[in-house]
Amino acid sequence: MSLFRQLWLAVIASTIIAFAGSFVVSMVTARDYLEQQLAIKNNDNAASLALSMSQLDKDPVTVELQVAAVFDSGQYARVRVIDPEGATMIEKTSPEQAGDVPAWFTGLFPIQSHPGSAQVSSGWTQFGTVELVSHSRFAYRELWDGAFRLLLWFGLGGLGMGLIGMQILLRIKRPLDAVVGQAEAISERRFIRIEEPATPELKSLASAMNAMVDRVKAMFAEEAARLEQVRREATLDGLTGLANRAYFMNQLAAALNDDDAPPNGSLVMLRLADLAGVNRRAGRETADELLRRIGAAFTAIVGENPGAAAARLNGADFALLLPGNDNPAASADRLLGVLRDLVAAGLIDGERVGHLGSGVYRHGESLASLLARVDAAIASAEGEGDLGWRCADNGEAQCANNNADWRKLLECAIEAQRLRLIEFPVANSSGTLLHLECPLRLQAAEGGEWLAAGSFMPVASRLAMTSELDLAAVNLALERLALGLPAVAVNLSGESIFSADFRQRLHALIAGRRELAPRLWLEVAETGAFQHFDEFVGYARLLRPLGCRLGIEHFGRQFSQIGRLHDIGLDYLKVDGSFIRAIDSQPGNQAFLKGLCGIAHNIGLTVIAEGVQTQSELAALPALGFDGATGPAVPRS
Structure with missing residues (x-):
């Protein structure tokens, strides 16, 4: 049971207990008051009747008529005249009735009508004693109506208390939710800080959690700095930095x-x-x-x-x-x-x-x-x-078309849907398929050659046309997933991610086929992710609730930036192929990549090697901590 629900139950239980206690006390007090009023009434009415009888003749007919006149008013359960020796001279009785008040209520709060008595005199001698008992049904009716009024007021008070309690609990719950969210993020290996609340107990908890996050970040930063030095020693010239x-x-x-x-x-x-x-x-x-x-x-x-x-x-x-x-x-x-x-x-x-x-x-x-x-x-x-x-002789070097030609070519290809995805397997060390990496291909003319992404994406970037191509690639991936493919990965350009309009259109496209999203892997190149980092964070937080798998490809050259990825919620990294080539014979790169995999795993990221060329390279990867690989050496299933 959640803490919020427990607090609510505690508030409700305390309110009910307070109400029940107050109700019982109020009802008992009201009953005692009514009993006292009945006793006073009985005594007063008995005295009045005795005085009237003392002033009149004492013949039996007159006495009975006076008793009957009082009894017939319907307010009394018993009227009795007793002689000085204690014998009953006249008695009028009627059964006790509670009216329309429920029997359970009269049983729960019984009202005793104590008899009132007064002396009847005849001159200087005692004629007898008048004893009078009022009906309690009027008192029961008053007590029953009072109970309803009391319930109404308590109900209104409880409603007001509930509204106030809700506001107080919501105020308490907000920092609690923040702490819970931080704990859940840590369980997902996303290390985020939260604002410390004003409540001392919650403030100490949030402060302790933030301190732990800071220590973890510092550990990651230290380890990243050490591995960055290992990378520099393994890949860079110590004198020039090249x-x-x-x-x-x-x-x-x-x-x-x-x-x-x-x-x-x-x-x-x-x-x-x-x-x-x-x-x-x-x-x-x-x-x-x-x-x-x-x-x-x-x-x-x-x-x-x-x-x-x-x-x-x-x-x-x-x-x-x-x-x-x-x-x-x-x-x-x-x-x-x-x-x-x-x-x-x-x-x-x-x-x-x-x-x-x-x-x-x-x-x-x-x-x-x-x-x-x-x-x-x-x-x-x-x-x-x-x-x-x-x-040197350029041989068959191809000159690029001008921008106008390229723009026309790209627009025609997009309009005519001369786009397709090709498939490359990405598998783990046991050969199980993780996903199909599906780069985009474009046909320049009907029936012509299919161009690789490297041929047209740089030009599309220069012409600000990457968004349409990336959306087309995602749409093609969703269509393949709908046909039953297990998982498909497509790469998006950094220029597209920079555009807020593209991010919203991409979200709408995937949300429209949300059931396919968990099998869709989206990746952005390292340069694009870090060049537009704030926009990349916004893109990740926008798409993550849909269930997509999000990652960075060609990772490694900006490894020192890995500490910035701890709270984004990414799923995987693909390490650039330049670090993987001949990895089986390069101890320096092996030490760097082993550390990279360790840090990535500590923040919950799957690590995949790109461009694996040989079986020797492929065999060396599991020992370094890689979770999967892609490239010519990975067999197609």
């Missing part, structure tokens, strides 16, 4: 092969000509400062190009990945300017500086082929002199 070679090669492989990657892009590589000479001539500190400045330049370019990545491949080689950008000239010119500034600052010998090579790739090109083309471009630059940049 990605190391192994991690960058995973990112480059993902850009070339993942279905949701842009269809083309550029790779720029910089090679310092004589780093060893700089180290020897100017000292290690100068050489380190040179590398840090170059690293800062690469970091700045990455910050201005969403999805870009940069790395220090070895001592003198740097690389810049620009997905979706098939014209790296601006970035290359900027890097050349940085090298010139370093020469002017005296950090590099002006005779031997460095060289840049770049190449434009298409989705599906092999990693070895791209690296060979870019390396050849660097060699060409080295052969032509100092501080040069050469672009």
